[in-house]
Amino acid sequence: MSGTQEGGGIALRNVTHFFETPDGPFQVLDDFTMVAEVGSFLALVGPSGCGKSTVTRLVSGLLTPSSGDILLGGSLVTGPRPNVGMAFQNPVMLEWRDVVGNIILPLEIVARDMPQKARVERARELLELVSLSGFENKRPSELSGGMRQRVSLCRALVHRPDVLILDEPFGALDAFTREELWLVMQSLRKKEQFTCLLITHDLRESVFLSDEVLVMSDRPARLQYQTTIELGTERSLKDLYSVEVTELLAHLRHQIEVAQGRIGSESQIIDS
Ligand SMILES: Nc1ncnc2c1ncn2[C@@H]1O[C@H](COP(=O)(O)OP(=O)(O)O)[C@@H](O)[C@H]1O
Ligand SMILES: [Mg+2]
Structure with a gap:
């Protein structure tokens, strides 16, 4: 190919x-x-x-x-x-973490040296792209189905797969x-x-x-x-x-x- x-x-x-x-x-x-x-x-x-x-x-x-x-x-x-980044029909979110905390999860695994501030900035950048600015600190249960999928897409892309x-x-x-x-x-x-x-x-x-x-x-x-x-x-x-x-x-x-x-x-x- x-x-x-x-x-x-x-x-x-x-x-x-x-x-x-x-x-x-x-x-x-x-x-x-x-x-x-x-x-x-x-x-x-x-x-x-x-x-x-x-x-x-x-x-x-x-x-x-x-x-x-x-x-x-x-x-x-x-x-x-x-x-690789993945998103599914039923995104699994950690309820004890807010939206940003859920989005940056992959970075905690694959970008261990990345400063927390940069991780959060990256999450905010994506949230803006999916029109969810202002929802950074919401918990997963506070989101509608569509919002959860937006967050799921941000999480799938956060580490630039x-x-x-x-x-x-x-x-x-x-x-x-x-x-x-x-x-x-x-x-x-x-x-x-x-x-x-x-x-x-x-x-x-x-x-x-x-x-x-x-x-x-x-x-x-x-x-x-x-x-x-x-x-x-x-x-x-x-x-x-x-x-x-x-x-x-x-x-x-x-x-x-x-x-x-x-x-x-x-x-x-x-x-x-
Ligand atoms: N781990 C597994 N062991 C046995 N059969 C499986 C396993 N995973 C999926 N299958 C079967 O393989 C077929 C294809 O599954 P899947 O790829 O999930 O289909 P689709 O996503 O197209 O609906 C289905 O019949 C499913 O039951
Ligand atoms: Mg299937």
């Missing part, structure tokens, strides 16, 4: 993964290959249980593939590493809050440098945020379909209602149905 020698492009090469279970090996991924160039934003969609979270755990080094290679910045992943992994971080939010978070994500991307892998089951979210959308087949998952989103960098929520995007969404919907096995890959949607 080109362009990933420095920093953090992501590559999975011919990755097959089995979980050992009491009933024997359980195959989740089958010769799965994908590349995210440095600085790109990829969305990964696919049927429930197809192996999306497994991909995130492999990329973050929490799991080792049964076969195949995972590379970050061109080097082989052999275990968890500090240049090369790779950001988002596993359905907006999945539990109501529709309007979710859209606000998309805009937050958009502004974070303008100010911070990272390669992002977003897992989502929301096709509009995948189109709005990413440069490319990848559809996984059902388990054991392969890469079934991949498309580039040609909407430029200045995207507005209204763009999602254009004829082009509507057609694209219908096409992705079709791909999901193929992945779910509801329809054959040979069947066509109207106008495609």
Whole structure:
């Protein structure tokens, strides 16, 4: 793969993964290959249980593939590493710490020499980017679901990771809050440098945020379909209602149905 020698492009090469279970090996991924160039934003969609979270755990080094290679910045992943940031659907926060205290947690682990003042400054900088200035000293339980996710994004980015992994971080939010978070994500991307892998089951979210959308087949998952989103960098929520995007969404919907096995890959949607 080109362009990933420095920093953090992501590559999975011919990755097959089995979980050992009491009933024997359980195959989740089958010769799965994908590349995210440095600085790109990829969305990964696919049927429930197809192996999306497994991909995130492999990329973050929490799991080792049964076969195949995972590379970050061109080097082989052999275990968890500090240049990765992660956010999930249900962020775990320490209630006895305030917002800033929760955001700087990764720095306490990977940047031990960083002065506390600088850590707090970094947290404040991110809080401003996600429009949460003034919430520095709130406790997690004082925050709404959307605010918690903003804090979770700040924590994932606080140590300036090369790779950001988002596993359905907006999945539990109501529709309007979710859209606000998309805009937050958009502004974070303008100010911070990272390669992002977003897992989502929301096709509009995948189109709005990413440069490319990848559809996984059902388990054991392969890469079934991949498309580039040609909407430029200045995207507005209204763009999602254009004829082009509507057609694209219908096409992705079709791909999901193929992945779910509801329809054959040979069947066509109207106008495609
Ligand atoms: N540690 C594990 N041991 C056995 N099976 C697992 C384990 N983790 C996940 N699975 C199974 O692997 C499949 C894929 O899981 P996952 O990657 O979480 O799917 P997704 O995120 O796409 O919904 C599911 O059937 C799940 O039950
Ligand atoms: Mg999952």
